Amino acid sequence: STGKKENIDTERCTFIQADISRRDYVKAILDKYGEFDVINHQAAQMSVSDSVKDPYNDIRVNIIGTVNLLEVFGPSCKKFIFASSGGTVYGEHSSPRMENDELEPVSPYGISKLACEKYIPMYAKRFSFKYTILRYSNVYGPKQNPHGEAGVIAIFIENIINGKTCRINGDGEYHRDYIYVDDVANANVAALDEWLTGIHNVSTGITLTTNEIWEHISKNRRIRFLNPTVENGPHREGDIRYSCCVPAEIPGLNDNVGFKDGLEKTVDWYLNNEEWLNNVTSGAYKEYYTAQYSKR
Numbered sequence: 628s629t630g631k632k633e634n635i636d637t638e639r640c641t642f643i644q645a646d647i648s649r650r651d652y653v654k655a656i657l658d659k660y661g662e663f664d665v666i667n668h669q670a671a672q673m674s675v676s677d678s679v680k681d682p683y684n685d686i687r688v689n690i691i692g693t694v695n696l697l698e699v700f701g702p703s704c705k706k707f708i709f710a711s712s713g714g715t716v717y718g719e720h721s722s723p724r725m726e727n728d729e730l731e732p733v734s735p736y737g738i739s740k741l742a743c744e745k746y747i748p749m750y751a752k753r754f755s756f757k758y759t760i761l762r763y764s765n766v767y768g769p770k771q772n773p774h775g776e777a778g779v780i781a782i783f784i785e786n787i788i789n790g791k792t793c794r795i796n797g798d799g800e801y802h803r804d805y806i807y808v809d810d811v812a813n814a815n816v817a818a819l820d821e822w823l824t825g826i827h828n829v830s831t832g833i834t835l836t837t838n839e840i841w842e843h844i845s846k847n848r849r850i851r852f853l854n855p856t857v858e859n860g861p862h863r864e865g866d867i868r869y870s871c872c873v874p875a876e877i878p879g880l881n882d883n884v885g886f887k888d889g890l891e892k893t894v895d896w897y898l899n900n901e902e903w904l905n906n907v908t909s910g911a912y913k914e915y916y917t918a919q920y921s922k923r
Contacts, residue, residue, distance in 0.1 A: 629772050647692035653699045662703035665819060668696055669710045671740075675865040678736035689739035690746075697750040706757050708818045709747055712740045713762035713828050713872040714803065723804075723871040726762070726826045734865035744826065759818040761811075764830035764872055768808030768889060769896030779837060780805070780890070783844045784897050787855045797862035799838035804830045804871040807889035810880070817877050827875035831883050834871045843886070847894050 635642050643660075645652040647670055671689050672678065678685035693709070701707070715737030717724040732738045744760055751758045766778075773781035786793045806829060814829045835843075845855040874883070884892075 631770075631772070634770055647695055648687045650695045650699065653695045657699050663700060664704060665706045665708065666696055666700050666704050667708040667815060667818075668693060671710065672736070675715065675734045675736045676863050678734055678739070679865040682735040685735045685739050689736070690742050693743040694746060697746060701750045701754040701756060704754075704756050706759070706819070706821070707747060707751065708815065709743060709758065709760045711744055711760050711762045711826075712737060713764050713830055714870040715867070716741045716744070716762065717870070717872070719867050719869070720871075721869055723832050723873045724828070725873045726828060726875065733867060736865070757821060757824050759823055760826040761814055761818060761829045762826065762872060763811060764804035764806045764828070764870070766808055766811050767805055768893050769900075771808070771893075779840060780844065780893060781897075783841065783855075784850070784894060787844070787850050787853055788897070790853065792856045792858055793841065794858055794860045795837050795841060796860050796866065799836060799841070799859065800868070801837050801866060802834035802869045802871065803837070804832065804834050805840075805886055805889075806831050807884035807886075807892070810883050813880050814877060817880060823877065827877060828872040830872035830874045831886075832871060832874050833886075834869070835886065843890055844894075847890065849894055849898055 632642065641660075643656055645656060647653055670692060672685050697707070713724070715734055716730050716732050717728060718731035718733050718737065720728075730741055732741055747758050747760060750756075767780040771778045771781040773785040783793050811829055814827070817823050818827075841857055845851060845857070
């Protein structure tokens with residue numbers, strides 16, 4: 628519902644558009660395509676504030692959708708991989724969380740993710756499949772959708788390029804653990820192996836505040852000439868002040884991409900992607916960018 632079809636490698640995979648909260652739709656996939664060895668479940672209603680505004684939709688998508696996949700594909704799959712949320716299932720805390728720490732989510736979104744974490748082991752025992760639950764910290768990187776509330780880095784970059792004032796919720800002193808998308812992808816590849824089971828944080832163990840994120844982006848060498856502007860807005864209901872997770876030791880993974888390098892890769896992608904630029908930027912910006920930077 629928020630992704631883009633053009634991000635899918637259609638030469639190597641089959642795309643099926645369906646609503647996982649409809650059990651009949653999920654069952655139709657099984658009937659048409661047969662059994663799958665692995666179910667990698669990334670679909671979710673991912674907005675904390677939307678979950679506060681409409682908890683029923685959050686339950687429908689996140690809990691019922693997950694149970695539908697478990698009911699339909701659980702009897703035949705060998706491995707179930709689930710994208711959970713390290714930022715919300717732990718709730719309010721002041722130091723990096725480990726997987727066995729107390730779980731006290733304070734938003735419907737966090738509660739729905741934790742509920743799924745409870746359903747999955749039950750179904751795994753019932754149907755004899757293995758599972759891996761990956762608790763993501765705040766994921767960022769190329770191709771992230773900047774339309775919506777999730778992904779502050781993508782939102783800031785797009786607003787700056789479009790000459791719009793960025794907004795920081797509250798005082799901006801919200802500490803978050805930001806992890807580059809390649810590291811998340813590598814964790815999912817590792818989770819395909821039978822030996823990697825249970826619950827694992829996918830994180831860096833390092834936090835940055837929203838104010839610090841703004842400083843990094845607004846002073847980036849390739850977009851600072853646009854004179855970025857920012858304002859403060861109201862606190863967003865459901866947001867916690869501090870969110871950080873101790874990264875799991877997953878054998879076979881390289882060290883995490885550092886934030887400085889990850890941000891450079893992210894900015895480069897947005898500024899070098901012609902299709903994206905044509906959709907979201909003014910001709911004036913592209914002319915300026917071409918004149919100032921394309922030959923460097």
